[in-house]
Amino acid sequence: MPRSATTYLMMFVITGMAAVNAVAAAWMFIAQPFFNSDFLAFWSYPRFAASHNIAQIYDAGILAAYQKQLYPGFGSFYPFTYPPSFLLPSWWLKYLPYGAAESVWTLAGLALFIPAAALLFKNRLVWVAMLASPASLLTIVTGQTALFTSALLLAGFAWLPKRPVLAGIAFGLLTLKPQLGVLIPFALLSLGAWRAILAACLTTASLIGLSCLVFPPQLWALWAQVLPIYQAQYFASAHALSLTTIITPAADLVSLGVAANLAWAVQLAFAAATAAAIFWVFRRGPYHLAVAALLTGSFLAVPHAYAYDSITLTAAMALIWHNPPPWLTALCLVVFLGPLLLLTPARAAFLYAVPETILFTVILAKIQITGNVKTILDAARAPAKHAANEL
Secondary structure: OOHHHHHHHHHHHHHHHHHHHHHHHHHHHHHOOOOOOHHHHHHHHHHHHHHOOHHHHHOHHHHHHHHHHHOOOOOOOOOOOOOHHHHHHHHHHHHOOHHHHHHHHHHHHHHHHHHHHHHHOOOHHHHHHHHHOHHHHHHHHHOOOHHHHHHHHHHHHHHOOOOHHHHHHHHHHHHHOHHHHOOHHHHHHHHOOHHHHHHHHHHHHHHHHHHHHHOOOOHHHHHHHHHHHHHHHHHHOOOOOOHHHEOOHHHHHHHOOOOHHHHHHHHHHHHHHHHHHHHHHHHHOOHHHHHHHHHHHHHHHOOOOEHHHHHHHHHHHHHHOOOOOHHHHHHHHHHHHHHHHOOOHHHHHOOOHHHHHHHHHHHHHHHHHHHHHHHHHHHHHHHHHHHHHHO
16 A cells, blocks of 8 residues: 555544544534433532532442432442542532533533644644544543543643743643653653653642642542552453453453453553653653653553543654554554444454554654664764864
8 A cells, every 4th residue: 555545544534533523522512411421420529529528529339329319320330539639620510510511521621632732733634633533532422531631741742842841730730630641750850851840749739739728638548548449449340341441451451351460460560661661762762752652651551541541642643653654554543443443342352452552662663763863873974073173
């Protein structure tokens, strides 16, 4: 397949998905469907916190009973797994009815995401590709947080080279859903981006401090206590919770029937290897490939990330997209369309961590090759530079 044909193929897929997403978004806003979606959980959290002993928000049984009273027929498992600071920016949800709240939530996510994407990518086709991705479709339909978290990641890395303080603030705000930023400290330390590190630490400390002023400080201890319990419950309830929609190595292994202890050991190995790789790539560069590696590696380093979070994988592929050979185009199509497969009967046989790992390896190889070429060119220029200095 000629390389020009690969580009046309990708544009065809993006256009088709954009049409699907537009129809889905229009249906959501017009029909205002009421079903067991993630947004029902977000809508319930501040209501529960305002009407109950707030410490009980980390009691899954009590919270689930309240959610079923709030909307009869609700049968999903949506415990509050977020840090206490998450209640601060989501508290306003209690003041709006469900339909209006979901519409404002989605529009606010788009209002943040599009400018953030524009900061990192000048090519508008990349914005369209991210918004047209199946991951975005899942985000809009379920009312998840991925538009917000993706905006913080994209803006942070767009600002980091020239506006490190703003980047640090964006990364600090990402601690509202901390697993998606677990590799960022390794990148910042590798770059020696001390202003960004300081801004991120101050932003995080401000969120924690404000949450301790507004809510009981012991909520933080409760969160640290229940988080591993909830994680174990998710993995133990693989069939009921469609664990294959979690796109991490541990989740894929557990869905195959691998013992949880072995899956955790493999996940820890992935986390260590990915963190080391990110520290290396941000030293070696170039910057756009290092960012692509981090956006991809984030899904390999943590045990809990869902398909809707993978909007940033499209950004990672855009950062490496330069006359791709057919095999790389095929890989990108699998990664791009993967979240759709996870919603079909084929999900039991589709392990999303596999193409993620291949993509991550490809990016590392590109960085290695780029570094080797630079070394060769520098060595070739050295004699001429030495001679010029002597003159």
